[in-house]
Amino acid sequence: MEAAFGIDLGTTNSCIAVIGEDGLPQVIKNLDDEFTTPSVVCYGDDGECYVGVEAKRSMNVEYDRIVAFIKREMSNEKYDRKIDDIEITPVATSALILKKVVDDANEQRRMEGLPEIHKAVVTVPAYFGNMECELTKQAGQIAGLEVLDLLNEPTAAALSYGIKGLEGKTFMIYDLGGGTFDVSIMRMKNGVLDTLATDGDHHLGGIDWDIALLDYLLMSNDLGIAYEDIKKDSGTGHILNQMEICKKNLSKSDKAPYKFKYNRKQITGDISRSVFEELTEDLLERTIDIIHHAQKISREPGVKIDEIILVGGSSYMPMVKKKLQKEFSCPIRLDNLEPDRAVAKGAAIHAANILGSTKSKVKIGTDLASRSYGVRCISPEGKLHVWNIIKRTDDLVYEGKYSGFCTSDDNQTSVIIAIYENISEKDSMDVDKCTLIEEKVLSWGFPVPKGTTVYSFVSRNSDGTVRIWLECQNKKVDFEIKYRGMYSEDEVERMRKDLSGKRV
């Protein structure tokens, strides 16, 4: 039977799974004997690239050669970093991470006498827009993969839990990773999984707990500095790694030792879990505020949550479960106590469904847009703004939602229509907080007086294609926005060939 991987390409760690002989998803360990691989790349001065544990380890000596948290930059056109004249791009870096997890998994399979796999489902955050999704797909192709599909991370997490116990329930996926926090409110009804709301903070995750701990230790050891003062220093990555170790130990014990070197001074001691929890309480509080906001903007405003599913490595911290229990008093689940592997397992289930090798009882129903789409217009006060026509809280598939506008000049025969993407659920947004995705002159071909109403329709189908059309005095004109990745097919092929012989 043909097999395919499920890959969680994470902001801090990545994970890969496949359906085993028993029909259940199994996470494949990397060659460092770990279930997850740091999404960290070190561009070495010998021209080699190191990915994962090795790259993370070299943080203390080669900080300026390290690329981490690259997923946050996926569609950042202004991302501009060079290492030894090599232009670092989020897509190529993501391709290296994917190649590493796939090569390691295939190596493990070879040792077990199993055939190599080159097909995969890759997960993406619910908040990724079309461009980021296309770029993720291209990263997969450059890594030599046939990307069968992209799957939302919360949907993947829910799939990994299966239908058992979730049928008829409204549940929340609480995903606290290394650098991002995501929340999705979902419902399973008759085996169909619907998304009611998604929200999150893409700059809130385990790293903030590490920094809070470091700040406290710098202060309590009378060093007279804060993380902010040393964050650009070459040894700081290493110190943060030490904080992470201490934090992880605090998930297991009430007290943990810490040890780091600053300015040739060795700093050691113990910290208790209760102190750690106190000094990071405000970070946890921020996740609660986001959940309340998600409930508010849900398709069923104020929706009640029956159950909570914990996902993401930071959910290992006991304070997370404790806080959620206090706030929501509903059952809380951790996937076999492996919250950092649930997404990859769900992706493996989805991959097997696509290949027809298993049949999951769960069907993916309504998904949300995750992005709002609006047109640029001028307010009566003469201010430029974006008027959102499809909101991010709307369903992904949207049939012809419209808004009416008035022409601003006499004898106008056309308008410049500029479509913007943004993450606000509000009607109106500042232009500079939105991303322009297409700007076109649309002409209806005959002059109309100032103040004539022009209807502007926006629709979106299941593959994310957005169609815009205008209607002026019964004349319709339209255009379609088809998202493509940033690279041409030839460029992807060239990058794939360059990478194929490399060992990372």
Ligand code: AMP
């Ligand atoms: P993820 O991206 O889901 O793999 O999550 C990575 C984050 O989880 C990092 O910030 C880790 O430090 C954190 N993490 C992993 N294991 C633990 C643990 N046992 N206790 C606390 N945090 C953890």
